[in-house]
Amino acid sequence: MTTAIRQRRVVECMGTVFSFDVRSPQKYESVLDDAVRWLDWVDTTFSTYRSTSDIRRLAAGEVTLEDCAPEVGEILRTCELLSAKTAGYFSAYAGGALDPSGLVKGWAIERASDLLVAAGSTYHCVNGGGDVQCVGDPQAGQVWRVGIAHPLHLGKLASVVVGSRLAVATSGTAERGGHVLDPHTGKPAHGLASVTVAGTCLGRTDAFATAACAMGSQARDWLEELPGHYGFGIDNDGTTWATSGWGLP
Amino acid sequence: MKRVLLSITGTVLGVVALLSFKSHGPTVGTLGVLPPANVPTSSSSTTPRPGDSGTAAPPRPGSRSPATTSSTANGSATSKIAGDAVETPYGVVQVQITVSGKKIRNVSLLQLTAFDGRSQEINSQAAPILVQETLAAQSANIDTVSGASYTTAGYIQSLQSALNKAGI
Numbered sequence: 001m002t003t004a005i006r007q008r009r010v011v012e013c014m015g016t017v018f019s020f021d022v023r024s025p026q027k028y029e030s031v032l033d034d035a036v037r038w039l040d041w042v043d044t045t046f047s048t049y050r051s052t053s054d055i056r057r058l059a060a061g062e063v064t065l066e067d068c069a070p071e072v073g074e075i076l077r078t079c080e081l082l083s084a085k086t087a088g089y090f091s092a093y094a095g096g097a098l099d100p101s102g103l104v105k106g107w108a109i110e111r112a113s114d115l116l117v118a119a120g121s122t123y124h125c126v127n128g129g130g131d132v133q134c135v136g137d138p139q140a141g142q143v144w145r146v147g148i149a150h151p152l153h154l155g156k157l158a159s160v161v162v163g164s165r166l167a168v169a170t171s172g173t174a175e176r177g178g179h180v181l182d183p184h185t186g187k188p189a190h191g192l193a194s195v196t197v198a199g200t201c202l203g204r205t206d207a208f209a210t211a212a213c214a215m216g217s218q219a220r221d222w223l224e225e226l227p228g229h230y231g232f233g234i235d236n237d238g239t240t241w242a243t244s245g246w247g248l249p
Numbered sequence: 250m251k252r253v254l255l256s257i258t259g260t261v262l263g264v265v266a267l268l269s270f271k272s273h274g275p276t277v278g279t280l281g282v283l284p285p286a287n288v289p290t291s292s293s294s295t296t297p298r299p300g301d302s303g304t305a306a307p308p309r310p311g312s313r314s315p316a317t318t319s320s321t322a323n324g325s326a327t328s329k330i331a332g333d334a335v336e337t338p339y340g341v342v343q344v345q346i347t348v349s350g351k352k353i354r355n356v357s358l359l360q361l362t363a364f365d366g367r368s369q370e371i372n373s374q375a376a377p378i379l380v381q382e383t384l385a386a387q388s389a390n391i392d393t394v395s396g397a398s399y400t401t402a403g404y405i406q407s408l409q410s411a412l413n414k415a416g417i
Contacts, residue, residue, distance in 0.1 A: 012406065125393055127393045127395075130394065130395050130396040132393055144392045144393070145392050146393055146394065146395050147393070147394040147395070148395055148396060157394070161395075
């Protein structure tokens with residue numbers, strides 16, 4: 001009987017830590033190499049901190065969209081769709097300048113997971129700085145338990161979400177000091193300590209978490225109505241709430 | 250089965266899993282704060298501001314050796330291995346692990362500098378929890394953690410580098 005082994009890879013990229021957890025009897029070393037190269041490429045292309053990235057050069061008017069990698073156009077189109085789905089609370093221009101970061105990281109993680117799927121993996125998890133894409137076969141009992149870090153009590157978990165194919169993204173104002181901007185005001189959102197969205201595809205799930213964070217007190221009602229997604233929030237006073245169905249996407 | 254458990258200990262998911270929701274008894278970590286002069290810095294922001302020290306122990310001078318080895322009563326060698334000092338937007342995190350064989354016996358914080366009051370709180374409360382939960386990682390019933398936590402990422406990164414140095 002072949003036993004699944006846990007294969008892990010940890011890399012630093014995009015200013016945070018990415019970790020891969022692949023559970024399979026088959027070796028995925030070379031696929032993980034490809035996935036890491038993919039993340040590096042995304043950082044090089046989309047970083048708002050590198051003056052030579054496509055995004056920075058596009059924002060500066062040095063190049064046109066046609067000069068950029070095709071993925072840049074794909075991301076910008078997806079940002080527009082997500083902006084429409086979130087009443088403008090998600091925006092690639094939340095702070096004025098072009099910055100699609102709220103979509104890019106989750107999308108990059110989702111694609112890294114897709115690389116593993118394409119290579120035959122059915123049971124793995126990719127975590128990029130606290131945004132998570134999990135893949136598993138529920139028939140085989142391959143479920144993932146994702147803890148939600150408590151933003152007001154570091155080291156403690158506020159909740160747990162369980163599922164086989166699962167995307168979990170958390171956006172917060174507590175630890176990073178109001179890094180999520182409300183596109184309608186251009187100012188930092190402050191209504192929630194953190195909000196977590198669970199879905200199946202991390203790109204849009206991550207963007208929805210960013211939007212929900214910007215919405216503040218309106219996030220709960222909005223998430224309740226959002227098809228295919230579940231929400232969990234922590235108010236600034238530590239009060240927690242969840243949409244119906246939370247925990248079992 | 251044992252092999253799997255060892256592999257959990259030596260990998261970051263095991264480390265991430267340490268952020269479990271289980272409650273724990275007394276903390277075991279020794280909490281110390283070293284001067285930031287120890288740390289390769291790329292910006293002035295790594296210098297703690299006056300009045301923000303929040304230390305639980307007095308600063309210790311100088312850099313420490315990366316690994317020291319002693320013997321335990323049962324004869325197996327015990328090593329102390331320092332992880333990398335990891336700079337985060339909220340402070341500098343550096344851990345030291347104590348290992349015997351392939352098992353983590355203890356985790357202590359060599360550095361946890363604070364830039365603000367929130368990090369001060371981390372110094373006094375949360376860091377010992379992280380340490381405690383690292384030691385409980387093997388039994389934690391969590392696969393991974395979602396959250397927006399740079400300091401935690403720094404902790405994990407430093408711990409992972411120490412695990413790599415220890416070869417576990």
